[in-house]
Every structure is written in C-alpha cells, then in structure tokens.
Amino acid sequence: MRSFARRRQNTSRLLPLLRSPLLGELMAWICLHPEMNYSLAELARRFNVSQSAIGKEADRLAEAGLVRSEWRGNLRLLRAEPSNPLARPLTELLALTYGPIAVLADLLPAVPGVVEAYLYGSWAAHYAGEPGPPPPDVHVLVVGDADGAELAGAADLAERQLGRAVHLYQVSSMEWRWPERDPFLMSVRSSPAYALVGAPR
Structure with missing residues (x-):
C-alpha cells in the first residue's frame, strides 16, 4: 500500500485555499468536534507532528478568530469558535474535503x-x-x-x-x-x- 505523507506536500490538494494538508486536517478535526477541547500534545500525537508545528498553526487560527485558545495551568487548549461568521461555511468546506x-x-x-x-x-x-x-x-x-x-x-x-x-x-x-x-x-x-x-x- 502506498501510504502518503502530508509532510511531503507543500500545499493542500483537497482544499487549495489552505496552505498545507496539516492545516486542513487540524481545522477539520477541531471544527467537526466543536464540543471538544484539545491540547497541543493530543493534536501533535494524532497528526504525528511536533507540538511546535501545532502551536504555530494554532497561533494563526486563534489570531484570525477561527479557534478558541485558552490556558489551563500549563496546558494550552484549542476548540472551535462557533461565534465567528466564517464558522458554518468553513465547517461545511472542511467536511467536504478533510472531513x-x-x-x-x-x-x-x-x-x-x-x-x-x-x-x-x-x-x-x-x-x-x-x-x-x-x-x-x-x-x-x-x-x-x-x-x-x-x-x-x-x-x-x-x-x-x-x-x-x-x-x-x-x-x-x-x-x-x-x-x-x-x-x-x-x-x-x-x-x-x-x-x-x-x-x-
């Protein structure tokens, strides 16, 4: 079986609006589980990347208001931001592509x-x-x-x-x-x- 690695892809093929496959997978996971909080460590393990890679994407998404980012002690948690006007159409796009x-x-x-x-x-x-x-x-x-x-x-x-x-x-x-x-x-x-x-x- 020819498994493929997202790290070899510079851009997202499923949704070319996105910079990378990792960003698509991360956003889909968060947006399609809107009731959940995820730590950077959890997401790093799930997508087999470093916490710093997840943290960089989280910074950009939080600055754009697409995810909520909060600290509980030393733990940084991410979850969907449903109040953003882009939340519903973005979630629909992600369901169709990385869903x-x-x-x-x-x-x-x-x-x-x-x-x-x-x-x-x-x-x-x-x-x-x-x-x-x-x-x-x-x-x-x-x-x-x-x-x-x-x-x-x-x-x-x-x-x-x-x-x-x-x-x-x-x-x-x-x-x-x-x-x-x-x-x-x-x-x-x-x-x-x-x-x-x-x-x-």
Missing part, C-alpha cells in the same frame, strides 16, 4: 474488532494529488473481525456528518496479510491510502 479523516478516525477506533482501517479510492487519490472536485463518496477498507451491524452503524453516522456516501469493505487480518488471491485487495495495496486506524498517519 473523512476527522469523522472516520474518530468513529472507527471505537468499534470493537477494528484492527486497521484505510481510506482508499477516489478520496485517497485526490488527497495524494489527483486533480478534480471533491469525490462524491468515500471508500474505507476495514481490517479485523468487527461486527457488521456496528460497522454499518458507524458508516451511517459518518454519512450524516459528511453529507456523502461512505462505503466500508471489511476483510479479515489473514486476508489482508495474504492478499494475493484477491485482485481487489491487490489493487488496494498498490493504490494511495490514508491510515485511519492501526498504522502511523
């Missing part, structure tokens, strides 16, 4: 039996640099023995949050480890993908 990361990376780890999960297909190709408008749907490969009904429930919730179809394809850990007999799995392994669960992002 699959923010929503699915939150929902799928909570489903028992999910060992790994990857965004693949048109969304992943677009993230990796393929030109064009935002894909109309999202494809996710789930590895493990999770209950099908629970996965379907997570997909339904994600569809409501993202406003687009979410297609989950589940395989066992053994099938994923030895994909040679399945042309579909071989094609997924050779295509761009974004790790949501179980692998470094």
Whole structure:
C-alpha cells in the first residue's frame, strides 16, 4: 500500500485555499468536534507532528478568530469558535474535503474488532494529488473481525456528518496479510491510502 505523507506536500490538494494538508486536517478535526477541547500534545500525537508545528498553526487560527485558545495551568487548549461568521461555511468546506479523516478516525477506533482501517479510492487519490472536485463518496477498507451491524452503524453516522456516501469493505487480518488471491485487495495495496486506524498517519 502506498501510504502518503502530508509532510511531503507543500500545499493542500483537497482544499487549495489552505496552505498545507496539516492545516486542513487540524481545522477539520477541531471544527467537526466543536464540543471538544484539545491540547497541543493530543493534536501533535494524532497528526504525528511536533507540538511546535501545532502551536504555530494554532497561533494563526486563534489570531484570525477561527479557534478558541485558552490556558489551563500549563496546558494550552484549542476548540472551535462557533461565534465567528466564517464558522458554518468553513465547517461545511472542511467536511467536504478533510472531513473523512476527522469523522472516520474518530468513529472507527471505537468499534470493537477494528484492527486497521484505510481510506482508499477516489478520496485517497485526490488527497495524494489527483486533480478534480471533491469525490462524491468515500471508500474505507476495514481490517479485523468487527461486527457488521456496528460497522454499518458507524458508516451511517459518518454519512450524516459528511453529507456523502461512505462505503466500508471489511476483510479479515489473514486476508489482508495474504492478499494475493484477491485482485481487489491487490489493487488496494498498490493504490494511495490514508491510515485511519492501526498504522502511523
């Protein structure tokens, strides 16, 4: 599987208005979880970057009034700023572009039996640099023995949050480890993908 690294991308491909993929992922995570506070350390771990990188982006977003930044002792916390007039349209833009990361990376780890999960297909190709408008749907490969009904429930919730179809394809850990007999799995392994669960992002 050709996983791709945001650090190699100088500009955002999903939303060219943004300076970088990290900024898109960070803003989507905060804006699509408006009820939550996140520390710089939490966000740095989630996106596999340094706290200073998150802090620099947080400074810019706070200065623009797009996020709230507050200190609790030595802990700096960030959360969405719903009173900003840009909040609603910006959140809609982020849901259409970086939303699959923010929503699915939150929902799928909570489903028992999910060992790994990857965004693949048109969304992943677009993230990796393929030109064009935002894909109309999202494809996710789930590895493990999770209950099908629970996965379907997570997909339904994600569809409501993202406003687009979410297609989950589940395989066992053994099938994923030895994909040679399945042309579909071989094609997924050779295509761009974004790790949501179980692998470094």
